[in-house]
Structure formats: structure tokens, C-alpha cells
Amino acid sequence: MKTKQIRRYTQAAGFAVLRFAAYFSIIFLLLFIVLLFSKGGAVFFKYRIHEKTVTDLTVKNMVINNAVVLNNTPYSILINEGTIIEGTVHQGSVIDADIEEDEDYAENTAISRLTIHKLSVERARLLDYSADFVFSSEYKNTWREPDTSGSYAHIADITAVKPELYRGFNYRPREYRNFVQENDKEICITHTNIAFEGGEISYTTVYEGTLIDVPLSLCVKRPSLYFITSVPQEGMTGGGIYPAILGTGYMTLLAILFAFPIGVLAAIFLNEYAYPPLLVKIIRIAINTLAGVPSIVYGLFGMVVFVNYFNLSISILSGSLTLAILILPIIINAAEEALKVVPLEYREAALGLGASKRQMIWTVVLPAGLPNILTGAIIAVGRAAGETAPILFTAAAFYLIGNPSLLKPCMALPYHIYALMTEGTADVQTTIAYGTAIVLLALVLVINGTAIIIRYRIRKKRNL
Amino acid sequence: MREQAFFFLVLFAALTSIIFLSAIIISIFSEGAKIFQSYGISDFVFGTSWHPDQNPAEYGILTLIAGSVLVTLISLAIGLPLGVGTAVYIAELAGPRQREILKPAVELLAGIPSVIFGLFGMVFLGPWIASLFGLPTILNAAVAGVMLGIMIVPIVTSISEDAISSVPKSLREASLALGANTWETITRVVVPSAKSGIITAIVLGFGRSVGETMVVLMLAGNSAQFPKSLFSSVRPMTSTIAAEMGEAPMGSTHVAALFGIGVVLFIITLFSNAITEYFRTRVRKTKIKI
Numbered sequence: 001m002k003t004k005q006i007r008r009y010t011q012a013a014g015f016a017v018l019r020f021a022a023y024f025s026i027i028f029l030l031l032f033i034v035l036l037f038s039k040g041g042a043v044f045f046k047y048r049i050h051e052k053t054v055t056d057l058t059v060k061n062m063v064i065n066n067a068v069v070l071n072n073t074p075y076s077i078l079i080n081e082g083t084i085i086e087g088t089v090h091q092g093s094v095i096d097a098d099i100e101e102d103e104d105y106a107e108n109t110a111i112s113r114l115t116i117h118k119l120s121v122e123r124a125r126l127l128d129y130s131a132d133f134v135f136s137s138e139y140k141n142t143w144r145e146p147d148t149s150g151s152y153a154h155i156a157d158i159t160a161v162k163p164e165l166y167r168g169f170n171y172r173p174r175e176y177r178n179f180v181q182e183n184d185k186e187i188c189i190t191h192t193n194i195a196f197e198g199g200e201i202s203y204t205t206v207y208e209g210t211l212i213d214v215p216l217s218l219c220v221k222r223p224s225l226y227f228i229t230s231v232p233q234e235g236m237t238g239g240g241i242y243p244a245i246l247g248t249g250y251m252t253l254l255a256i257l258f259a260f261p262i263g264v265l266a267a268i269f270l271n272e273y274a275y276p277p278l279l280v281k282i283i284r285i286a287i288n289t290l291a292g293v294p295s296i297v298y299g300l301f302g303m304v305v306f307v308n309y310f311n312l313s314i315s316i317l318s319g320s321l322t323l324a325i326l327i328l329p330i331i332i333n334a335a336e337e338a339l340k341v342v343p344l345e346y347r348e349a350a351l352g353l354g355a356s357k358r359q360m361i362w363t364v365v366l367p368a369g370l371p372n373i374l375t376g377a378i379i380a381v382g383r384a385a386g387e388t389a390p391i392l393f394t395a396a397a398f399y400l401i402g403n404p405s406l407l408k409p410c411m412a413l414p415y416h417i418y419a420l421m422t423e424g425t426a427d428v429q430t431t432i433a434y435g436t437a438i439v440l441l442a443l444v445l446v447i448n449g450t451a452i453i454i455r456y457r458i459r460k461k462r463n464l
Numbered sequence: 465m466r467e468q469a470f471f472f473l474v475l476f477a478a479l480t481s482i483i484f485l486s487a488i489i490i491s492i493f494s495e496g497a498k499i500f501q502s503y504g505i506s507d508f509v510f511g512t513s514w515h516p517d518q519n520p521a522e523y524g525i526l527t528l529i530a531g532s533v534l535v536t537l538i539s540l541a542i543g544l545p546l547g548v549g550t551a552v553y554i555a556e557l558a559g560p561r562q563r564e565i566l567k568p569a570v571e572l573l574a575g576i577p578s579v580i581f582g583l584f585g586m587v588f589l590g591p592w593i594a595s596l597f598g599l600p601t602i603l604n605a606a607v608a609g610v611m612l613g614i615m616i617v618p619i620v621t622s623i624s625e626d627a628i629s630s631v632p633k634s635l636r637e638a639s640l641a642l643g644a645n646t647w648e649t650i651t652r653v654v655v656p657s658a659k660s661g662i663i664t665a666i667v668l669g670f671g672r673s674v675g676e677t678m679v680v681l682m683l684a685g686n687s688a689q690f691p692k693s694l695f696s697s698v699r700p701m702t703s704t705i706a707a708e709m710g711e712a713p714m715g716s717t718h719v720a721a722l723f724g725i726g727v728v729l730f731i732i733t734l735f736s737n738a739i740t741e742y743f744r745t746r747v748r749k750t751k752i753k754i
Binding site: 022023032036273387414415445 | 475545548553569572574576577578580586621647648650651668671706726736
């Protein structure tokens with residue numbers, strides 16, 4: 001009785017382990033996709049300035065430097081981190097204020113750090129001051145040179161009454177240079193009056209702590225294809241990866257153009273002729289060996305033969321020839337499998353109708369096997385697109401824009417990821433690497449998915 | 465006449481594989497031979513210090529081989545149970561519905577470029593392992609090995625699955641008839657019968673892991689020293705070639721040494737291929753016998 005239970009439990013545990021192993025691939029695939037998108041998805045959005053006028057915007061804890069405040073009204077002023085005194089602000093200077101602060105700041109003629117608590121200014125107007133400097137606890141030291149006029153403002157912790165309107169936007173400046181990224185969050189540093197998380201206020205009036213009819217410039221996040229249609233900018237810290245996509249596309253296309261005809265013809269030899277037997281055996285061994293050669297060795301080979309011996313230099317041509325030889329065994333094997341499943345009756349019927357062997361292969365066997373051959377070719381395309389090691393010394397360039405040419409190096413998606421991760425310095429480059437990885441992963445998954453779907457359809461048709 | 469021409473065309477196409485293989489062998493070996501001549505084969509293969517920039521430069525690759533072996537063993541420790549488990553599940557337990565999901569998933573995993581595995585290891589797995597074990601660096605043999613292990617899951621799965629599904633049904637039925645349950649049938653009858661296929665998978669997985677470049681280049685930590693633990697920073701052979709080829713001056717001994725590493729790699733994979741072929745033909749033969 002007891003052993004029976006033990007056996008049953010062992011079986012249940014064993015099945016659970018096996019199930020985990022089997023579903024691990026799916027878990028891992030999903031993990032890949034989710035994590036990459038969570039980190040790199042930002043590159044597929046662009047930030048646009050969206051102009052808007054709103055009312056009911058409350059500000060609190062504003063820090064204003066060198067602000068011009070009209071209508072001399074007394075209110076509580078915090079100068080220099082913690083000393084609260086009563087005072088009046090007039091034309092940017094504190095009047096009648098009992099100032100108690102550090103000597104460092106006292107020398108400034110204008111107010112250097114003025115915190116307004118519970119902003120209860122009646123019809124006060126904040127005139128054009130520049131928000132050169134935005135900080136909150138997270139955004140310290142996002143510093144930009146002050147204007148030549150010497151006026152700059154600190155504005156922080158501004159909360160909006162309608163948070164859904166103004167929060168949650170990551171912001172981008174009108175110009176890239178005004179844009180600072182820290183701790184995965186982005187802030188705007190702009191020339192306008194008030195900047196806050198999500199946008200900026202260009203010019204406004206404050207009434208009883210409330211900003212009335214505020215013309216807002218919000219940075220709005222919109223899906224955009226700029227990442228895959230534009231060239232790298234700002235020393236590889238901005239822009240897109242268009243040249244890398246182009247380079248990978250050209251190389252993969254050329255590789256498949258070289259390898260596909262040779263591979264299919266070789267498969268015809270192996271499956272339809274298979275003569276003389278000894279030669280066939282040697283060829284099979286050669287193909288299997290080729291399939292197992294490490295990709296870096298292909299890279300060395302491409303470097304010696306194509307780059308140096310044939311003097312093709314480090315170029316798209318060298319890279320695609322190397323890749324072609326790399327994917328040749330895959331294509332031969334797939335094509336041979338495809339030809340194998342073409343029923344013998346087809347061949348017999350064709351020969352019976354008086355076709356020669358060549359005609360039979362050309363008109364009956366190849367068309368019948370074509371869908372499966374194409375499936376194999378598609379998988380080979382996916383392989384060629386993702387390989388890095390063979391193109392390291394034969395084709396890849398870290399930064400090269402402009403029209404691709406056969407005899408020039410090119411950028412490539414997989415190499416771009418590698419180069420950004422190992423040579424890149426800025427944090428933004430990691431994001432670009434994630435973005436590139438998403439593009440490459442999507443490309444490869446679509447390619448392989450297509451192959452799988454085609455094969456599935458063929459199988460289904462055959463079963464019917 | 466046309467028939468003849470077509471035959472020669474396809475014959476030539478098939479011969480290209482021999483031509484390319486010979487070209488690879490000649491190019492790698494002729495470049496690598498320089499280091500064997502000038503440095504000595506045993507000094508090269510069994511030398512323990514790799515210092516190309518010192519004067520005199522030292523080109524002993526034993527530490528690099530040790531790095532490759534360590535990373536590969538870790539990858540097999542991860543990849544084999546997962547791959548064989550997946551194969552057993554797909555072949556023995558999964559219904560047709562599950563099979564339709566699991567098989568494409570494994571194929572999709574096979575198609576993921578190695579550089580993405582590298583990226584994943586660098587940003588997610590590496591930091592995670594480092595914080596779990598309190599390591600000073602995120603790049604080490606363990607991270608590279610685990611990522612490689614996941615990478616070889618598809619190849620291990622597909623070969624073991626072939627082997628398992630070629631185990632005759634009568635063996636399973638006999639086992640079940642003797643009173644064994646499904647689990648016992650799997651562990652004591654099916655898997656042992658598929659042994660040679662699974663050994664093939666091990667060998668092929670080994671070849672893949674040894675030859676893989678990008679994952680180890682990005683993750684193994686890149687210091688040429690003997691590994692002291694699973695979490696040592698190592699420099700496998702492939703990543704040495706990839707990392708140093710760009711810096712080495714053309715025609716120098718350093719380049720020849722890198723090609724020498726290529727030769728060693730090539731020979732290792734040649735052996736693993738030969739063993740694979742041997743076991744594969746055995747599987748085929750036993751299949752026919754029964």
C-alpha cells in the first residue's frame with residue numbers, strides 16, 4: 001500500500017519536473033519579450049510638444065530665483081533652506097524683509113533662493129523668468145549654464161490639480177540638448193517659464209495660488225517609427241538604427257541569394273542522383289562537418305579568404321559570402337528533407353509520361369518540394385540575420401551611415417547590440433541596445449514564425 | 465547532353481561543400497601552423513599563460529581551454545536536463561494540443577540570435593546572480609554557462625526527441641504490462657533505450673557550447689586565468705579570438721596564435737561531430753533492427 005503511494009507520488013513529481021522543463025522554453029521566450037519591451041520599448045515612442053490651455057492648476061512649494069513679482073504683497077518667504085521670514089518681494093528683490101540667512105547668499109542683490117510657501121499672491125504676475133533648472137529629490141544637479149542675463153529659476157515639486165493630465169508623461173525637450181535623463185526618468189530643461197514633470201508652462205498668471213488659463217506645452221508620447229527609420233545621432237546616443245537594419249537586410253539577402261541555388265542543387269544531387277556512393281558519403285560528411293564548425297571559425301575563414309586573399313576588404317560582400325557558407329548546410333539539409341518527402345509516385349508518373357530525369361526533377365519534384373524548401377530557406381535567413389561572430393572581422397562597422405555599397409563595411413543589427421553593450425558608455429545607449437534587440441528579435445521571430453506556420457499548413461494539407 | 469550538364473551542375477553544387485570545408489581547413493590551418501612552428505604545439509596547447517602583449521609574448525592556451533570547458537560543463541548541466549526533459553515530455557506525455565504549442569516554442573527559442581542571449585545575461589541574469597550570491601562582478605562563467613545552457617535546449621530537445629520517439633512502442637507496452645507506471649516506464653525503459661540518441665545530444669550540445677562566441681564574449685568576464693570557482697571570470701577560446709582579433713596587428717604572431725585557437729576549436733568540433741555521427745548511425749541501425 002505504501003510503496004504504491006510512493007510510486008504514485010514519484011510519478012506525479014516526475015511529471016511536474018518534465019512539465020516544467022517543457023514549458024521552460026515558452027516561459028523564457030515570454031520573459032525575453034516582456035523584459036526587452038519593458039526596458040527598450042521607449043524607443044518606439046516619440047515625444048511631441050502638445051500646446052494646450054488649462055485652468056485650475058495649483059502649485060505648491062515653488063522655488064523661484066530672480067523672479068519679478070508685481071504687487072507688493074507680504075507673504076512668507078523661505079530663504080536658504082529652512083529660515084522662514086516675513087517679507088515682501090518687489091521687482092525681484094526682497095523689501096522690508098527680515099533676512100536671516102547664510103552669508104553666502106546675502107551678497108546676492110537679487111534673491112538667490114526664494115521658496116514660497118502657500119503661494120497666496122493676489123494678482124501677482126510671474127514675469128518671464130527662465131526655468132533653467134528643474135529639480136526635485138530625484139533630479140538634483142540637472143544643471144545648465146545660466147542665461148547671460150544671469151537669471152535662472154529653480155522650480156520643483158509642482159503638482160497639478162488634474163494629475164491625469166500632467167503626470168505620467170515622460171518628457172522630451174524641443175531640442176535634444178535640453179534633455180537630461182537620470183534614473184530612467186527624463187526631465188525637460190527648457191527656456192520656458194515653468195517646467196514640470198510632463199510639460200512646461202510658457203507664461204502665466206498666478207491667482208491665489210492658482211494659475212489661471214495656463215498655456216501649457218505638454219510633451220506627449222506618441223508611437224513612432226523614427227527608431228527604425230532614422231540614422232544614429234549625437235554620437236550613438238540618439239536617433240535610430242536604420243543603417244543597421246539596412247546592413248543586416250543586404251547581407252542576409254545576398255547570403256541567401258548565394259546559398260539558396262547551390263544548396264537546392266546540392267540537395268537534388270544528394271537525393272535524386274546520389275551517385276557515386278562513396279562521393280555521396282564524403283559530401284555528407286563534409287556538410288555535417290560544415291554545420292558544426294563554430295561561427296567564429298567562419299569569421300576567421302572569411303577574414304583570410306574573402307577579406308585578404310580575394311581582397312574584397314571588410315565589406316558587405318565578404319560578410320554575405322561568409323554567411324552564405326554558414327547557412328549552406330542548413331539549406332542543403334532542409335532541401336534534402338523536402339525532396340525526400342515528395343512521393344515516389346510523382347517521379348514514376350513523370351518518368352512514365354516520358355520525361356527525362358532532369359525534366360522530372362525540374363517540373364515535378366522541385367515544385368512539389370518547394371514549400372518545404374522555402375521553409376528551410378526562411379529559417380536560414382533567420383540564422384543569417386542573427387549571426388554576429390562571422391561578420392565581426394568581415395563586414396561589421398560600429399558607425400557608418402550613407403548608402404550601403406557592396407565593397408564597404410556596414411552596420412548590422414546583432415553587431416550593433418554587441419557594440420553598444422560593450423563599447424557604449426552612456427545609459428541611453430543601453431536603451432538603444434534594448435531597442436535594437438527588440439527589432440532583431442521581432443525580425444527573427446517573424447521569420448521563424450512564418451516558417452513554422454508554412455510547415456504546419458503543409459502538414460495539415462497532407463493529413464487531409 | 466543536357467541531362468549530363470544538369471548532372472554535373474548538381475554534382476558541382478554538392479561538391480562546393482567539400483570545397484568550402486577544404487578552404488576553411490586550409491585557411492585556418494595554414495595561418496595557425498605559424499604559431500605551432502614558432503611556439504611549439506605542446507607549449508601552445510598546454511602552456512598556462514596567455515599574455516600576447518608582454519615581451520616576450522606568451523601564447524599558452526590551457527587557461528582558455530579551461531575557461532571553455534568550465535562554461536561548457538555549466539551549460540550542459542543546465543541545458544541537458546531541460547532539453548531531455550522537454551523531449552521526454554513532448555514525446556511521452558504531451559497531448560497533440562500541447563505538442564502544437566511546445567514544438568514551435570522550442571523552434572522559436574532555437575532561432576533567437578546569440579547576441580540577444582548575451583544582452584539578456586548582461587542586464588538581467590548577471591545582476592540577478594550577482595546579487596543572489598553576493599558577487600563583486602556580474603560577468604562570470606556561471607552567467608555565461610547558464611545562458612549557453614538555455615541556448616542549447618532546442619538542439620538537445622530535437623535530437624533526444626528523435627531518439628525517444630524511435631523507441632519501439634512494444635517496449636513501452638511490455639513495461640506497462642509488467643505493472644510499471646508511466647514514470648517508471650519512462651525512466652527505466654524509454655530513456656535507457658534512447659541512450660545513444662541522448663549521448664548524441666550531449667556531444668552535439670557540447671560542440672555547440674564550445675563553439676559559441678557571442679554569449680561567452682559578452683558574459684564570461686574575459687580574464688585569462690584558471691577558474692577557481694563557478695563564479696570566476698574566465699576567457700573561453702572563442703571570445704579570445706573575437707576580442708583580440710581586432711587589436712592584433714596583421715601578420716603578427718598574435719594573429720597566428722588566434723588562428724591556432726581556431727584550429728583547436730575546429731578540431732574539437734570535428735571530434736564532437738564525428739562522435740555524433742557515430743551514435744546517429746547506431747540509432748539508425750538499431751531502428752532498422754527492431
